[in-house]
Amino acid sequence: METFLFMAILTMLVIAVISFIVLKKRWQFSIKLFLVGLIGFALPVMMIEGPINALVLSSFSHSSKWFTIIYGGFMAGLVEETTRYLVFKVLAKKRSLMTSDIVAYGFGHGLSEFIFLG
Template sequence: MVSQSIIIFIIVAIVFCTLFPIVSVIYFKNKEHFSIKTVAIGGLGFFLFVMVLESLLHSMVISTKIIKVNTITFAIYGALAAGIFEEVGRFVMFKFFLKNNRQWKDGLGYGLGHAGIETILIGALSYLNALIMSLAINSGTINNLLKNQNTAEIETVKNSLVNVTLLATSMGVFERVFAFTIQIALTFIVLYAIRERKNIYLLVAILLHALVDSAPALYQMKIITNIYFIEGLVFLFAIISFIFIMKTKSLFNDKVQIEISK
């Protein structure tokens, strides 16, 4: 049986991962006055380049067995793929759909859209799936729900939820907040690349994104097994990202002042 406390926390996590992005957009929209268009384009960019294009590549790589799963090579591939698709996606969306939205507030709006839809689609929906599985386990209907899976896979799902701790469950929420901050910071690097017409910063964003994703990828491949070490690294990246975001505001504002003075 999945404990009642775990089920309650999963429900809280679903609500948090759904409302946190929405509340963030409302708050910063009123504070920074960016166009809601930037938020929508950010969300669309994530969906198109990650949920569609990157997912198609992953399906092809796994089905053709070009790269063996559960290896360091696959972890590196996954981290680089995430960096390339997400950062190139940002670049394309700003370049072609936000030609007149290149200020700091526009980067914030886009970042909130990108990070927000990720939090909902990956965070909230993952917890929702865990809730459905947990209720099925407690009601004894898990075998019917996973009737297309073999016995070993069903037992793996059961054990992962029955034996999970509240701390381990809560770490997923913290990770979504950390990732939210990192995604906004990466948006500013790409936007800076476009404003300065220096595509080298796009490469920097790709490599930084791959670096951030490499540790979780290695954990998923069971190459690194200490989850607390992984979350500690992601937390460190989030702190650095937050400081960077604050610094970019003055940098972008200075750029605007220079352009006006000319």
């Protein structure tokens, strides 16, 4: 079991590094926006969504799996999309956003989620 876990983690890291290299070459995106994307997923999920989910789901532990699925999707959408909206609102005030900026943020966000779920 430990070997499988190690191989899964190693595979995830290899996929992440190769994806980063390919996307960085293809889109010439900013490392700063990539890091903002990483933090833009991790911070709100850990500081806002996690505690709320723990509170709500522990109170409704006897409820159906459908409640958990619908509630989880709603909270993920609410927290992640609100964060994304606020980040892009702040970035758009500083300069005009290009497609590569959005790719950098999206890749950072997706990679952060990939690491957390893995």
